[in-house]
Amino acid sequence: MDKSMNVREVIKDNFNNKRHRGLEKFIPKIFLLAASLSVVTTVGIVCTLLFDAFKFFSRVPLREIFSTKLAPLSANPSFGILPLINATMITSLIAMCVAIPIGLTAALYLSEFASDGLRRILKPIMELLAGIPTIVYGFFAYSFVTPILMKLIPGLEAKNALSPGIVMGIMIIPMVASLSEDAMNSVPNAMREGAFALGSTKLEVAFKVVIPAAFSGIMASFVLGISRAVGETMIVAIASGSSKIFTFDITRSMQTMTAYIVEFTSGDAGSGTLGYYSLYAVGLILFVFTLLMNLLAQYITRKYREEY
């Protein structure tokens, strides 16, 4: 036998190899750098937002901010933010009314009823839907869904909250479905077997065992879906228009926070004007909102994490 082939010798040599040790120390530093990059960026964004938003909040009285009158470009401008928040909440609500029931049912079907082969085909297709650029969805809402809705609902405006709300819901379905399906899939089969052995039907297993066991994951998927709807921009900018009225009428045009930012960054809000700083204020509110949503999702997963 060749001496150099001695396993113990080779392993010992390998341990004494200095280069190997150096890499072991050096490479993780690169990893750290990559990881901190996103943290640094986030902090940077928050600082910019805070800094310029502060300029806005220090110049506009709180009473005006929390009013329903939004007219940033009039001779006597008013910066009430409630119309924007209202529009964002309404479109998000419509979206979730579409995304939650359909997403959850799709997840249930995929996880509990579809055969393995069918699931392997359907799930990637569904996830493909999530990869479509949102501008395409926006166009779809404006030029396809709105005309249909106009036939069904007389008096529906060409730009309205309903159509982008629905399309946003469609866009979010894959996300809710996919995350919920993951949660249901991670429920151990032994649990289903336990329920079947007690004479449960498939539906009973799905609703009485799997959904409760996957509850935290399902809730988290809802919250992330809402967060996505709140932050969604192109669809509402295109199909909901830029009316700054405060209304609960979903057949009318209304401007969401994101659409407001789009309008003003692409328009002519001169740097240094109040209108310019209002963008940062709205941006900050959006940021805080989505942050809270994501924290809530994390909290739910942790608090209700099923131990099995």
Place this chain on the structure above:
Amino acid sequence: MISQNTNKDEAKRIIYSVNNLNLWYGKDQALKNLNFTIEENDVTAIIGPSGCGKSTFIKTLNRMIEIIPNVKTSGEIIYNDRNIFDSAFGVEELRTRVGMVFQKPNPFPKSIFENVVYGPKIHGIRNKKKLMEIAEVSLRNSALWDEVKDRLNSNAYGLSGGQQQRLCIARALAMEPEVLLMDEPTSALDPIATAKIEELIMELKKDYTIVIVTHSMQQAARISDKTAFFLMGELIELDKTKTIFTTPRDKRTEDYITGRFG
């Protein structure tokens, strides 16, 4: 005394009668022409080397095997005068009459109480008082009541493995089944928890017919009345446990129980 015993033996009702049962997983045959009877209030132990079809067989008795795709069966299993493979025989109904306890405890991620009353609840019992009564009786019968009576509302996963397994037994008992199927119910437990479950089985056999798969020859000898020896999907021998362990008829049975098996 002795004559009384034999009398009782003769009077025993046949609960299961398995005739020419074959089972295939896709193309692989896992059970080969089984003929088998299981009598009321007996503990029937099933022994045999790994992969011989013990789990497959016991899961066929409550048709849990059908959860696995591509399973085909032929032959019949007569349970109380009805063929369980008859399309008229609802599988859910069968499973309410025939309870099952699994190798690894598998409580639901719910409270102890909710675990026990899960079965009665889905089958239509809503009355709170009645459910509470069911929970207490079942937990007493599974020898768990004293350990959990003060924390019925805490999560079942806070219990030890042995307690979880007794909870699963309670969950099955809550349905007031006629038969209990147990697939290696103690293989994930320590000796003390195992002893408790064995004691429990001895107690339960007064009211239930029990079929238990076990890898422990001693366990089969301790708790069963009848023992069946399986080998490669075939039933080699089924007899009184005493006979199997002292004077088996088949050479292969003898080889297996004396540990002389390949």
